[in-house]
Amino acid sequence: MNRDREKGAPQTAGGMKQRKSGSGAKPVRMGAAGKPGKSGAAARPGKPNAFRRPGGRPRPYGGDARKTAYLALADVMRRGAYTQLALNARLRSNYLRLEDKQLATAIFYSALENRLRIAWHLERLVEHMPNDVVEDILHIAAAQLLFLDRVPDHAAVDEAVKQAREMGQEAFAALVNGTLRSLIRARDAGTLSLPEEPEAYRLSIASSTPRWLVDKLAGEYGFETARALIDYRPDERTVTIRPNLMRYDSASFSAYLDRLGLQYRESALPCAFRISGGGDLAGAPGFRSGEYSLMSEGSMLAALAVRPERGWNLLDACAAPGGKSCLLAELLGGSGRVFAWELHENRAELIRNAKKRLRLDNLRVAVRDASVAREDCFESFDAVLVDAPCSGLGVAVSKPDIKYRVTEEGIQDLCRTQARILDACARYPRPGGALVYSTCSILPEENEKQIAAFLERHPEYLPDPDGTWLPQDLRPFWQNGRIQLLPHRDGMEGFFIARLRRLR
Numbered sequence: 001m002n003r004d005r006e007k008g009a010p011q012t013a014g015g016m017k018q019r020k021s022g023s024g025a026k027p028v029r030m031g032a033a034g035k036p037g038k039s040g041a042a043a044r045p046g047k048p049n050a051f052r053r054p055g056g057r058p059r060p061y062g063g064d065a066r067k068t069a070y071l072a073l074a075d076v077m078r079r080g081a082y083t084q085l086a087l088n089a090r091l092r093s094n095y096l097r098l099e100d101k102q103l104a105t106a107i108f109y110s111a112l113e114n115r116l117r118i119a120w121h122l123e124r125l126v127e128h129m130p131n132d133v134v135e136d137i138l139h140i141a142a143a144q145l146l147f148l149d150r151v152p153d154h155a156a157v158d159e160a161v162k163q164a165r166e167m168g169q170e171a172f173a174a175l176v177n178g179t180l181r182s183l184i185r186a187r188d189a190g191t192l193s194l195p196e197e198p199e200a201y202r203l204s205i206a207s208s209t210p211r212w213l214v215d216k217l218a219g220e221y222g223f224e225t226a227r228a229l230i231d232y233r234p235d236e237r238t239v240t241i242r243p244n245l246m247r248y249d250s251a252s253f254s255a256y257l258d259r260l261g262l263q264y265r266e267s268a269l270p271c272a273f274r275i276s277g278g279g280d281l282a283g284a285p286g287f288r289s290g291e292y293s294l295m296s297e298g299s300m301l302a303a304l305a306v307r308p309e310r311g312w313n314l315l316d317a318c319a320a321p322g323g324k325s326c327l328l329a330e331l332l333g334g335s336g337r338v339f340a341w342e343l344h345e346n347r348a349e350l351i352r353n354a355k356k357r358l359r360l361d362n363l364r365v366a367v368r369d370a371s372v373a374r375e376d377c378f379e380s381f382d383a384v385l386v387d388a389p390c391s392g393l394g395v396a397v398s399k400p401d402i403k404y405r406v407t408e409e410g411i412q413d414l415c416r417t418q419a420r421i422l423d424a425c426a427r428y429p430r431p432g433g434a435l436v437y438s439t440c441s442i443l444p445e446e447n448e449k450q451i452a453a454f455l456e457r458h459p460e461y462l463p464d465p466d467g468t469w470l471p472q473d474l475r476p477f478w479q480n481g482r483i484q485l486l487p488h489r490d491g492m493e494g495f496f497i498a499r500l501r502r503l504r
Contacts, residue, residue, distance in 0.1 A: 065100040066159045069107035070140045076112065076401050078132055083112065083399045088280065098279070103151075109237075111143035113400045116208035118142045121192060125179050134172050137163050141180050146187065153184055199223070207231060209403055213393075216408075220444055229442065232488035233397060238274040239281055241292045242300060244358050245271065245330035248291075256291065268471035269300055290358045295323045298394070298485055298495030302387055302438035303327040305497050307469055312336045312382040317370040317425050320344070322351035324387055329360040339381075341368035371417065373424040383434040384425050388418040390439035390446050394494025397487055415445055422454050426461070426502075435461065435500045440493055442486065447496035451482060455500070464499040 068090045075086035087108055091101055111118065118139050122129070129135050141160035144151040157180045164173045186192050195202050200218060204211040207230045217226035243253035250271050257264050263276040272295075281287060282294055303324040308314055308331050316325040319340035329338045340363060342348040348367050355363045368374070370386070391411055396402045422437060429435050437454075439446050455461060463481025470478055474490065477483050482498035 064094055064096055065104040066107060066140060066144075066156075067163060068094050068096065068100075068104040069111065070136055070163060072104075072108050073111050073140060074132075074136050077115070077136070077404075083401050088282065091280065092283065101279070106148055107140060107143055107151075109400070110147040111139045114143060114147060114208050115139065115400075115404065116210075117194075117205055118146070118208075120194070120205045121146070121183065121186075122179070125182050125186075126175070130172050130175070131169075133167050134164065134169055134176065137167070137169070137176060138179060141176070142183060145180065145183055146192075157181065157184075203227060203230065208400075212408060213403060213406070216443070228488040229486065229494075234491070236276060238276050239278055239294060240267065240272055240274050240297055241281060242271050242273070242295050242327070243292050244290055245327075246334065246359070253292070256286075260286065267297055268473060269297055269304070272297055272300055288357065293323060293326060293354070293358070295327065296395070296398075296493050298440060298493035299323050299387075300327060301470070301485070302385065302436065302495060302497050303331070304469055305436045305438070305499050306383045306385050306434065307499075308332055308336070308383065310335045313380065314338045315377075315381045315384045315425070315428055316340045317384060317386050317421065317428075318342070318388055319365075320347035320350050322354040322365075324385060325351060325363060325365075326354050326358055326360060328385070329355075329363040330358070332362060334360075334362055336362060338363050340365045341370055343367070343369050371420040371424050373427060378427045379430045379433075381428050381433060382430060383436065384428045385436045385438070386421055386425050387438045388421055388446075389414055390418070390441040391443060392440050394440040394442045394485070394487070394496075398493070411443065411445065415450065418446060418450055419453065422450070423457065426454075426458050429502045431502055431504050433502050434464065435502065437496075437498045437500070439496050441496060442484070442494040447484060447498075448482065451498045451500075460504050461500045461502055464501045 072087045072090040075081040075090070076083055081089075087105065091104065096104065122135075122138055122142060126138070137160050140163075141156045144156040145153060157177060160180060161173050161177050164170070164176045169176075183192075194205050200214050200223075201211060203209070203226075204214045207214075209230050214226065214230065217229060220226075221229065243250075243256070248256065248271075250266070253271065253273070254264075254266070257273065257275075262278050264273045265276075266273055275281060278284075281292075286292055287294070304327075306314060306328060308328055310333060312332065313336055314328050314332075316328065316338060319325045320342040322340060325338050325340035332338065338360075340348075340351050342351060342365070345367050348365055351363075351365045354360075355365065391406045391414060392399065392402045393406060418439075422435075426435065437451060441447060455463070465481055467475050467478030467483070470483070474483065474485070477485075477490075481500060482496065485492060485495045485497075487494050
């Protein structure tokens with residue numbers, strides 16, 4: 001049996017690498033016996049079958065990790081929870097060793113990132129899926145069998161059957177067992193397959209990207225660039241953090257990270273650090289005491305594009321959860337004011353919490369609708385940041401549920417909202433001031449086309465050609481006052497940033 005990893009297979013969370021997948025085995029009927037038997041796969045060496053909790057009670061290897069992954073997946077796919085919030089909540093609510101946290105994270109992301117591909121294979125093995133619980137149990141187990149290299153087959157199958165029984169699905173335990181053993185046989189025989197034609201359909205299933213989105217990206221970027229965008233996965237999952245600039249510079253924060261024993265490398269951005277294997281950084285004492293913030297590099301660049309100067313009055317018009325507002329307040333060194341507006345009170349509270357955690361006295365938070373112009377704010381700000389509501393497709397690598405949530409109709413609604421916010425905020429910068437527009441999207445209609453239409457409506461604005469605030473490697477892509485960051489090219493989130501200067 002060939003267990004060789006796919007060449008260039010992307011790294012998943014927890015250090016487990018993906019392996020081959022491809023479906024072609026006899027379907028298992030609901031309620032079929034699915035007699036237990038050898039899977040044809042010996043347990044891989046190097047992993048114990050059990051370990052003991054404090055107090056001595058044994059539990060199966062990874063059992064709680066698989067349950068945690070299952071619960072987090074159900075939270076996302078069945079109850080609309082957001083990826084990282086769902087996973088963090090489940091990790092915190094269960095006692096797990098570090099190894100099992102890593103395993104749960106790896107299983108969860110593998111199941112979510114490959115959901116359409118797994119569904120394709122399961123549809124060819126199960127004539128009728130009985131319910132959502134059984135489907136999610138099978139997805140969790142299939143993710144281990146097809147994409148995680150170090151999980152023993154017997155552990156994945158046995159724990160899935162156990163889960164079915166624990167979740168009140170005893171009647172379908174044999175279905176779960178038989179389906180997964182059929183999947184193993186098809187995998188080992190090399191008979192798992194993907195659709196051959198058309199090429200866009202094959203890419204859709206192989207990458208677990210909805211077909212309409214494949215077609216859309218291919219139409220905007222060309223098929224090969226679309227494939228590169230869709231297939232991109234970082235070599236390693238890292239978390240980007242930045243220091244509280246009121247307390248640290250880059251050198252002193254490096255020393256702080258060294259004292260914590262964290263593995264990191266500095267980004268090309270000033271004071272941005274990529275952390276490897278740092279665990280729950282948002283729950284660590286240093287985060288709670290305001291030493292650092294978690295923030296993506298694309299988000300940092302959007303704030304840096306404002307190019308704030310000491311004493312300025314700034315507006316972050318769509319501010320929650322507050323990362324850009326806080327960075328701007330820190331860049332002002334406690335001088336001036338940053339006004340952070342948010343439409344919803346519960347999200348405005350997130351900004352207030354960040355302000356308190358980081359001790360930023362020059363940050364002012366208010367519940368405001370940025371799409372409604374306020375005459376009392378006309379020409380009141382040196383610069384305005386509009387980080388507009390968007391599809392979020394530029395961050396789908398770290399939030400894979402996004403590609404399943406976005407619809408074509410939803411994108412058109414977002415574009416109309418973006419235009420209303422831009423028009424309302426156009427009156428707020430003083431003459432000579434700046435308007436910065438950003439999204440975490442890779443769709444031109446939310447980005448380049450949105451700004452082109454805005455400039456037609458507002459001749460008082462011109463693009464700012466100065467891109468010297470960008471890291472050197474990104475400056476060639478700063479054209480006509482804007483830049484589209486592409487994950488496969490730039491190694492960071494797919495952000496769009498435009499900087500416009502008000503003439504009058």
